[in-house]
Structures are given as structure tokens and as C-alpha cells.
Amino acid sequence: MKRHQFVKVLATGSVGAAVIAESEARAVPGAASKPEPKKVLMKVGCQSGGTTVENLEFKARHGVYNIDGGAPKIIEGKGWDLDDSMRKREACEKYGISLDAYHWPLASSGIDKAIFPNVMLGKSPQRDREIEQLQQMIMVAGKTGVPLLNYNTTILPVLRTGRTTDPKRGNATYSTWNYEEALKQNHPKTIAGDVNIDMMFERITYLLDRCLPVAKEYKVKLGNHIADPPTPVGYRGITRWNSPDVFAGIKRFAQLYDSPWHGFNFCIGSIAEGLKDPKSEILPIIKWVGDRKQIFNIHLRNIKGGWNNFQEVYPDNGDMNFLHCVRALRDVGFDGMVMPDHVPHHEAPGSTAEAFAFSYGYIKGLIQAAADEAGA
Secondary structure (H helix, E strand, C coil), rough: HHHHHHHHHHHHHHHHHHHHHHHHHCCCCCCCCCCCCCCCCCCCCCCCCCHHHHHHHHHHHCCEEEEEEECCCCCCCCECCCCHHHHHHHHHHHCCCEEEEEEEECCCCCCCCCCHHHHCCCCCCCHHHHHHHHHHHHHHHHHHHCCEEEEEEECCCCCCEEEEEEEHHHCCEEEEEEHHHHHHCCCCCCCCCCCCCHHHHHHHHHHHHHHHHHHHHHHCCEEECCCCCCCCCEEECCCCCCCCHHHHHHHHHHHHCCCCEEEEEEEHHHCCCCCCCCCHHHHHHHHHHHHHEEEEEEEEEEEEECHHHEEEEECCCCCCCCHHHHHHHHHHCCCEEECCCCCCCCCCCCCHHHHHHHHHHHHHHHHHHHHHHCCC
8 A cells, every 4th residue: 555545544544644644743843732740749748746656646537648857965075876867767767757858057146156166267277177067967867768957057147136036827826037227237247247248158068079979888868058138248257159149159069069968958938038039030030040959948938028128928828829839840850858947836736736837738739739630
């Protein structure tokens, strides 16, 4: 049978028509097929409460089966207790909960309260001894099967100037930052004195040059949380590594290493704190970092306001549309935890747990909506 006759026979049936249509679509220059929907890989998580029975039961009751378990016990001068770490994993497994992360003890509490201050003070040889313990902690995480360590590289603590009451949400109070008010409060410099942004990055690279090879060996990702909030240059003597241009700081940090173990504990709230229009500006940042596969964990925290003046609010009443954010995370293939980290407060007993429970349900609803859109 000649080709034109064969095509004519095929075309008489629906199968034949479909074959021809597909063939013609491939043959037409510039013809675009409908993109495959993105599968949703992320899951709700949390970093509060540790691995006590009370907390694990609370998480399981609210459908949270992935957590950051805090940290194992520290053996002074050595690092983490491997046996304690294994007990944490076993405690989680009893409730079907996956221990997906720990907090490396480089915290957001500020240099004056730091367990290992010399890393960000840049003092040798003291920082070398601290880094040896941090390397041991990577090993413990790897041996426990914990694939991520979240951490901070900051000198100033988390900065806030007060609380704002919202009568429309039952008089809940929101943690608030106002830069002009902070200047009036006139807080002193820290023990670090003056540290510019290049000094900040020197100290970060000194740490990671020595820790990323260990992270690679034990297959443990290191996720850095940006300084909260981004601030103007030289505030209290410090220029934070993500300041004053938060996206430029993120790019500089991301590009320090081409390594699958180097990335971010990607706090959407803290990033938004450095933006003038968080609702629109956050989405290209998610895409840029997500396309590089450097988003390891998500803190889903909403705010009202932005650069130099904001309040931390509930996930549903801030300036950002979190459904848009979750769609953006879906579309870059993010497969980690999406967790609330800060929640509003109230004096009523149990209010913090209530706020977290609300946030879990809200996040689960967002993930389900994004999955349904994708047909997953």
C-alpha cells in the first residue's frame, strides 16, 4: 500500500486521526504541546517542640509527619551524642514521623548568646575548634539518616521593636519591626564591633570551606536561614550578608559553591521583610533559587509591610498570597518541608499550639490545592 493510501485508511478512525494530529503537530515549526503538570513533592513540616511524646502525638494528630527534631544532646568539647540522635529517630518512627532535619547550633539568638560564637566573630584558632565539633555533628546527622541541617550565620539576633495587637483576630499580637523605632531605642553594638559585608562573607566561607566536604561525605544538606530581618548597612555596626539588597545577598551566598549540599532554609517571611512589595517580588526569588535546587526547607511566614517596617501575621492575612508561593515551589520541584516557624501570640492558655494547628491545616490545604491543580 502506498503511503498516501495508508494515511487515508488510518484517518478514517479516531485512533488514526489522533496519530495524524500528533504527527502534524511535530511537523509544524513552533508548535507547542501542552506542558505536563508539575507533581507536588513538598509536605507540611514543623521545627517546634522536639521529639517528646507529647509533641510527636500533637504533630501526628494534626497530620504533620515530617519534622525538624531540634538537636541531639551536646557532648562538651566533642559534638552531638550519636546515641541520643538515634533515640530521637526511633521516637519519631513510633508515630510514623520522619526526622528530616536538625538545627545546627549556629542559631539566630545573636552573638552574645551563641554556643559557638567564634565562627561568626572570625577568631582563630578558637573557631577551628568549634568547626571540628560542627563537622562531627554533620557526621552524626548522616549516621542517623537526617538529611538536612538548618543554621544561621548572624551576629545580631532576630530584631524586633515590639508587638502590635489585632482586634480583628481576637486581639492576637504580632511581632513587629520598625527601623525608625529601633534607632530611637539606641541599642549598643555587640561584642563583634563593626563587621562589613565582605568580612561577613569571609567568615561564612571559612566555615563552609571546611564543612561542605564533610556534608558531601555524609550526604547532609546545609540550609542557611537569612538574617532576620534584612537591615540598612551598618546598623549597630553590622552589615548583614543579605542586606541591604536581600535578593543580591541571596544570589551572592548561593553562588559561593556549586554543590548540592549548599543552600537555604528558605524563610519566605524573612526574605519578604527585605522587599518593598513582597507579594510580587517574592515569586522571582523562589524561581531563581528553586531552579538552582538550593531550597532545602521552607519557613512559610506571612507579614504585613516590608522593608524596615512590618508585622508577622497569620498565613492567611498577610500581604503575600501563599497559594501563589506554593504553586511557585511546586513548579521548581521543591520536595522538602513547608513549615510555620513564627506564629502570632495571645495570652489565652494554649494559644501558641492553636496558632500552629491553624497553620498546619492552612499549609496542608495549600498543598492539596496545588496538587489538585496539577492533577496529582
